[in-house]
Amino acid sequence: MARHTLKLLIIAGARPNFMKIAPIVKAATAHNALAGNGEPTFAWKLVHTGQHYDTKMSGIFFEDLGIPAPDFNLGVGSGSHASQTANIMLRFEPVCLAEKPDWLVVVGDVNSTLACTLVASKLGIRVAHVEAGLRSYDRTMPEEINRILTDAVADLLLAPSSDACANLRREGIAAEKIHLVGNVMIDALRDNLRKAHNSRILETLDVKPGQYAYVTLHRPNNVDHRESLSAIVARLRKLAARLPIVFPIHPRTRKMLADFGIVCAGLPGLNIIEPIGYHDSLCLTEHARLVLTDSGGLQEESTYFLTPCLTLRPNTERPVTVTVGSNRLTSLATLEDDLEETLGLEPRLGRVPPFWDGLTAPRVLQTLMAASTAKPARQDREAVGTGSFLTANLRF
Ligand code: UD1
Numbered sequence: 001m002a003r004h005t006l007k008l009l010i011i012a013g014a015r016p017n018f019m020k021i022a023p024i025v026k027a028a029t030a031h032n033a034l035a036g037n038g039e040p041t042f043a044w045k046l047v048h049t050g051q052h053y054d055t056k057m058s059g060i061f062f063e064d065l066g067i068p069a070p071d072f073n074l075g076v077g078s079g080s081h082a083s084q085t086a087n088i089m090l091r092f093e094p095v096c097l098a099e100k101p102d103w104l105v106v107v108g109d110v111n112s113t114l115a116c117t118l119v120a121s122k123l124g125i126r127v128a129h130v131e132a133g134l135r136s137y138d139r140t141m142p143e144e145i146n147r148i149l150t151d152a153v154a155d156l157l158l159a160p161s162s163d164a165c166a167n168l169r170r171e172g173i174a175a176e177k178i179h180l181v182g183n184v185m186i187d188a189l190r191d192n193l194r195k196a197h198n199s200r201i202l203e204t205l206d207v208k209p210g211q212y213a214y215v216t217l218h219r220p221n222n223v224d225h226r227e228s229l230s231a232i233v234a235r236l237r238k239l240a241a242r243l244p245i246v247f248p249i250h251p252r253t254r255k256m257l258a259d260f261g262i263v264c265a266g267l268p269g270l271n272i273i274e275p276i277g278y279h280d281s282l283c284l285t286e287h288a289r290l291v292l293t294d295s296g297g298l299q300e301e302s303t304y305f306l307t308p309c310l311t312l313r314p315n316t317e318r319p320v321t322v323t324v325g326s327n328r329l330t331s332l333a334t335l336e337d338d339l340e341e342t343l344g345l346e347p348r349l350g351r352v353p354p355f356w357d358g359l360t361a362p363r364v365l366q367t368l369m370a371a372s373t374a375k376p377a378r379q380d381r382e383a384v385g386t387g388s389f390l391t392a393n394l395r396f
Helices: 015-034 055-065 081-099 111-122 142-153 162-170 184-191 193-197 201-205 226-242 251-260 278-287 296-305 335-344 360-372 387-394
Strands: 005-012 041-048 103-107 126-130 156-159 178-180 213-216 245-248 270-273 290-293 309-312 327-330
Touching: 005 015, 005 081, 005 111, 005 360, 015 041, 015 055, 015 103, 015 184, 015 296, 015 360, 041 081, 055 278, 081 111, 103 111, 103 360, 111 126, 111 142, 126 142, 126 360, 156 162, 156 360, 162 178, 184 193, 184 296, 184 360, 193 278, 201 278, 226 245, 226 251, 226 270, 226 335, 278 296, 290 296, 290 335, 296 309, 296 327, 309 335, 327 335
Parallel strands: 005 041, 005 103, 103 126, 126 156, 156 178, 213 245, 213 290, 245 270, 290 309, 309 327
Antiparallel strands: none
């Protein structure tokens, strides 16, 4: 019997998205290897937009996560939001026209996500958005604009949590497009735990489990203004006197420190290092006494490891990390008190939220399959399948 093949174009582009596509690629490969005669398979191609291009921001993640080399590299590089988004669109359109995929699969909320969604949807290619429905309700965040617009035109909204489903319904998105599949970042985390446990980063940096703070800060709202960045460095100087800090520095943050002439190299206890790979980052998160961050991914990874996390932002699009997990929002005004209070708490906090079970990528693929058949669309509801259902039916 002829096999039906679903053609997917999967978009990678910037650092947080590599962890989100890796489990999908892996699950599609595993499915194909085991698919029976007549069972549909996936033919996928990977597009790297080149939004992130440095080895430490991109190449190392392909290596760490075992992602195959992209089939297309658009090589857009950095630029203003308008030029980066426009360049991705210009370079992605010919790929869509040549490949004619059944589905574009986009993840997360970076400029690459939105740019590729706009191109595909205008060409009549169906778009599946993984990590749909997250909202910070803060439109000063470029990612919030990307989320809202991507979700508005995507055909399949694959949400990580029930709050995300509720956000989408509130925006008037048809219920049959919305599917609660869980958190795909956690698939990657669980897949990579063994390698993370083999990381030597603690020894290399000479820090002990439970006796350091892991800091990452790169959001424009925090680092693009002289006042906030100097205030952050002043707070870190104080914290470092109490607890050693490991701070892998994002290129944006390094550039802004240099532009503003803020010196923090050589401060006692403040270990500023180059961006690190995935396994080293997981290892640092698991063993930290606390995490201080403005990254979405680290809020989730801290929650999974039950590591206390302070998020230096007035809001989060991942509220489950606060309501269920170990995360708490903080501000420059309250940071010192919040740090003190957190250091007085148990070293492990919170719980792991629902659907952070490592089976999200199979659920994504199962939903794609179901949406591609002529059967009536499913209603928005709880997750599309349990582990055993997936194992039996999709053989991941
Ligand atoms: C982007 C995402 C953000 C994500 C972050 C993770 C958007 C709108 N933002 O922000 O959601 O949390 O990635 O890193 O998509 N640079 C390099 N090398 C690189 C990439 C960037 O040096 O490989 C420098 C460039 O100076 C660039 C700056 O970092 O201008 C910012 O990069 P950009 O991709 O514009 O945004 P991010 O701040 O990384």
